[in-house]
Amino acid sequence: DTGVSQDPRHKITKRGQNVTFRCDPISEHNRLYWYRQTLGQGPEFLTYFQNEAQLEKSRLLSDRFSAERPKGSFSTLEIQRTEQGDSAMYLCASSLLLRNYGYTFGSGTRLTVV
Amino acid sequence: RKEVEQDPGPFNVPEGATVAFNCTYSNSASQSFFWYRQDCRKEPKLLMSVYSSGNEDGRFTAQLNRASQYISLLIRDSKLSDSATYLCVVQGGGADGLTFGKGTHLIIQP
Numbered sequence: 001d002t003g004v005s006q007d008p009r010h011k012i013t014k015r016g017q018n019v020t021f022r023c024d025p026i027s028e029h030n031r032l033y034w035y036r037q038t039l040g041q042g043p044e045f046l047t048y049f050q051n052e053a054q055l056e057k058s059r060l061l062s063d064r065f066s067a068e069r070p071k072g073s074f075s076t077l078e079i080q081r082t083e084q085g086d087s088a089m090y091l092c093a094s095s096l097l098l099r100n101y102g103y104t105f106g107s108g109t110r111l112t113v114v
Numbered sequence: 115r116k117e118v119e120q121d122p123g124p125f126n127v128p129e130g131a132t133v134a135f136n137c138t139y140s141n142s143a144s145q146s147f148f149w150y151r152q153d154c155r156k157e158p159k160l161l162m163s164v165y166s167s168g169n170e171d172g173r174f175t176a177q178l179n180r181a182s183q184y185i186s187l188l189i190r191d192s193k194l195s196d197s198a199t200y201l202c203v204v205q206g207g208g209a210d211g212l213t214f215g216k217g218t219h220l221i222i223q224p
Contacts, residue, residue: 033211033212035211040122040216041216042118042201042203042214042215042216042217043158043201043212043214044214045210045211045212045213048210048211055210056210056211059210059211091157091158102148102150102160102163103160103212104160105157105158105159106157107156107157108157
């Protein structure tokens, strides 16, 4: 499968626990994005990387959220001290640095905080 | 004002009909425009890019009006399989990443 891969597909965690999600982009794509989607809303931009550099992180929802892409390949998104409001679908996407190209999304990780 | 606004619907349309969706965007410096399709509990998938001259892909036609900051999608001869949420998306103008509307829910009825 040469698409964007996300793991796990589903995660149920207790409030206050830390969670980490992984995204493997399409191999030739140099940009990687994280989005969050809640029910009835469109995806909301969180952060993105160009190769290993994180170019925008001010849109991360709070300082409990952090992302890494250490070798410019896969990326992880960590949420510390989860809250019930963090329950959502977390989507990863990748693209080439080209305009009018669009992004390819992974299947997402659905997080439920109980 | 929301950055990208769409009528959430739902639009209930009989099979074979023509249906049109519109969206407006607030950032006049936006540079790229797309329609994405999202099925229930699935990821968004790129349906088509939208160009200033308008473009067509089979039964789908997209139009962009930069002066009015308005994007449209027309679906002709609608199929049951067209039932989904259609997301209007803009990029650029100083904003990183893609900015999504809430989506328009389309239901094609047999």
